[in-house]
Amino acid sequence: MKADSKKIADGVYWVGALDWDTRSFHGYQITGTTYNCYLVFGEDKVALIDNVFTGMSDQLYARIEDAFKKEGKDEVKIDVMIQNHSEADHTKCLGQTLEKFPEAKLYASPNCNKFLKLQYFELEDKEINIVKTGDELDLGGKTLTFFQAPMLHWPDSMFTMLLEDGILFSNDAFGQHVCLSERFDDEVDAGFLEYSAQKYYANLVTLGSPAVRRKLGEFADLGLLEKTKMIAPCHGQIWKNPETIIGYYQDWASGNCKEKITVIYDTMHHSTQKMAHAIAEGIMSEDVEVAMYFTQEDTGDDVITDVLDSKAIALGVPTMMNNPFPRIGNVMYWFNCVNFKQTSSIKKALVFSSKGWGGGAVKKLESDLEGAGFEIFDDLETVFTPTEDVLEQCYQAGKELAKAIKE
Numbered sequence: 001m002k003a004d005s006k007k008i009a010d011g012v013y014w015v016g017a018l019d020w021d022t023r024s025f026h027g028y029q030i031t032g033t034t035y036n037c038y039l040v041f042g043e044d045k046v047a048l049i050d051n052v053f054t055g056m057s058d059q060l061y062a063r064i065e066d067a068f069k070k071e072g073k074d075e076v077k078i079d080v081m082i083q084n085h086s087e088a089d090h091t092k093c094l095g096q097t098l099e100k101f102p103e104a105k106l107y108a109s110p111n112c113n114k115f116l117k118l119q120y121f122e123l124e125d126k127e128i129n130i131v132k133t134g135d136e137l138d139l140g141g142k143t144l145t146f147f148q149a150p151m152l153h154w155p156d157s158m159f160t161m162l163l164e165d166g167i168l169f170s171n172d173a174f175g176q177h178v179c180l181s182e183r184f185d186d187e188v189d190a191g192f193l194e195y196s197a198q199k200y201y202a203n204l205v206t207l208g209s210p211a212v213r214r215k216l217g218e219f220a221d222l223g224l225l226e227k228t229k230m231i232a233p234c235h236g237q238i239w240k241n242p243e244t245i246i247g248y249y250q251d252w253a254s255g256n257c258k259e260k261i262t263v264i265y266d267t268m269h270h271s272t273q274k275m276a277h278a279i280a281e282g283i284m285s286e287d288v289e290v291a292m293y294f295t296q297e298d299t300g301d302d303v304i305t306d307v308l309d310s311k312a313i314a315l316g317v318p319t320m321m322n323n324p325f326p327r328i329g330n331v332m333y334w335f336n337c338v339n340f341k342q343t344s345s346i347k348k349a350l351v352f353s354s355k356g357w358g359g360g361a362v363k364k365l366e367s368d369l370e371g372a373g374f375e376i377f378d379d380l381e382t383v384f385t386p387t388e389d390v391l392e393q394c395y396q397a398g399k400e401l402a403k404a405i406k407e
């Protein structure tokens, strides 16, 4: 196939793959993604940074060939391969690429070395050069230096920086699962890009928030934030304006939330739904932003995107067989997985439910939410259809929650 590379700096090219068709990445709903790889031409050596997912190698190889042509080189030869992370979306074609370029030396962090060999038995005897924070690799006028970045987002994660150009190849960190014709941040709508980066952070990075805070602190101490002119992640758009995404990460990792409440609900016969709508009215009466999620249609990966920068949630489902209506389970599992406490913020939770007779949902939801790091603010329970008095209580409860997050 024919596919073009994209020059991102002198002697540096994007040579990744566009996956227009994928709609789910381990349970996270997306509308395509990219597997970004980069080629760095030094005077002495050429380095390929990261690799691609199953079925994407034709694109990678076509773009590599194109980059060599653009550099005026007839022989396509890669001397160095850097693997910043071992997850399958960046490594499924690594073995095939090593066979295609047998002279290339492979570099990875100690954990990446271990994880690669646990996933790809054919690499068992492959010599991998282990690099750690501060190690450098001279390509001839282009110097790569490495920073281990454990839990950003796996224990093996590593950043590679091209010192002369100030380009940080950050692998998954700072990425977005989007697949667009444009490669750079400033070529697409800023609000769309922020939402995409937020969804990515919420789903893949929240648990590593302490590591984000530590790594950004280390970079600031070393004066590297000012030296970073571009961030080139492995998914989505390349940040020509790195301060934008660094600012977002500082906020998300530190629990800096908006005056915003996410309302999450489900219903069997419209009673809990009416309570949810009344609560939303009460919140809005205080000019606090509301994000509404009806879990009959909406999924946990979207819910947690808005919860990330909300100061509180209101969550309600009916009681069914003495328990919460089960569809909410998807959201509760996401809450447990990502653990918003890691962002240093404790979010308030208002719990509500309609029951027929015995009840049980409120108690269980409260216990689960406390377990996931939320602080219970209040609860409301009605029997069958909520009366006007109950709906008034819901409105007031929403208003009080909104007031509480503004204090």
Ligand code: FEO
Residues within 6 Å of the ligand: 085, 087, 088, 089, 090, 153, 154, 172, 234, 235
């Ligand atoms: Fe994009 Fe952790 O892989």
